[in-house]
């Protein structure tokens with residue numbers, strides 16, 4: 113093995129560019145995933161969005177394809193289903209000729225206090241948030257073995273510490289994502305496949321607004337959340353705060369990085 117490429121002679125524009133590269137983003141129909149897909153497309157990549165929400169996913173792919181030179185496609189995929197995730201990787205390779213970047217973003221965060229936690233809820237959170245990450249990484253690696261690539265796992269500040277009551281399964285699952293990121297980085301390094309985690313704090317997304325609405329029983333807006341959430345840097349997170357960090361990890365800017373999970377939390381975990 114000769115090691116990962118030395119890109120120190122490349123210009124900044126070359127380092128940030130994903131021109132000619134092919135990316136998969138799970139859970140990309142909305143929220144953080146859609147913002148990530150958008151930045152990857154802006155950097156020149158083609159992107160395959162995977163999700164359960166077909167109408168939303170198709171609309172996102174059509175919207176993003178219309179705004180950038182690259183192609184954005186959608187494919188229905190349950191990230192907990194091994195066959196579906198295999199088919200997702202094969203579809204990306206068929207459509208774009210290669211797979212260079214795989215973002216394991218799909219995740220769920222049901223609020224269930226421990227006294228009410230049942231085994232099915234626990235297993236579902238683990239299936240989406242951890243098994244889904246393993247399956248995605250496995251399929252990504254299958255396609256990247258020849259030419260290298262980057263796998264980015266969306267963790268959370270909840271992978272560094274406990275958070276609100278009711279999130280025990282979520283917190284456990286995101287700690288597991290950090291562990292998996294470290295282990296897979298070692299396993300895949302010989303193939304020049306980098307594995308990185310990105311750990312956001314609370315960001316206003318459709319999923320979070322729905323969760324807040326379910327808990328409170330009334331409609332909640334992004335402005336309501338912004339008024340409630342404070343961070344050391346003074347504002348609540350928005351999806352693009354996370355998408356820019358994912359683009360950095362996916363690009364050659366992060367060529368010498370693997371195994372770490374980057375906090376994107378406005379200083380909240382300091």
Ligand SMILES: NC(=O)c1ccc[n+]([C@@H]2O[C@H](COP(=O)([O-])OP(=O)(O)OC[C@H]3O[C@@H](n4cnc5c(N)ncnc54)[C@H](O)[C@@H]3O)[C@@H](O)[C@H]2O)c1
Nearest residue numbers: 139143144163164190191217218219268312314315317319
């Ligand atoms: N928004 C935040 O505050 C925040 C903070 C830290 C971490 N995260 C993580 O970021 C990721 C995205 O969160 P979000 O806020 O954008 O959520 P969201 O609910 O707005 O979007 C998640 C998307 O994943 C899809 N999805 C869910 N289960 C799936 C499955 N089994 N297969 C395929 N797709 C599935 C949903 O349909 C949805 O489109 C999650 O992993 C979440 O844990 C979010």
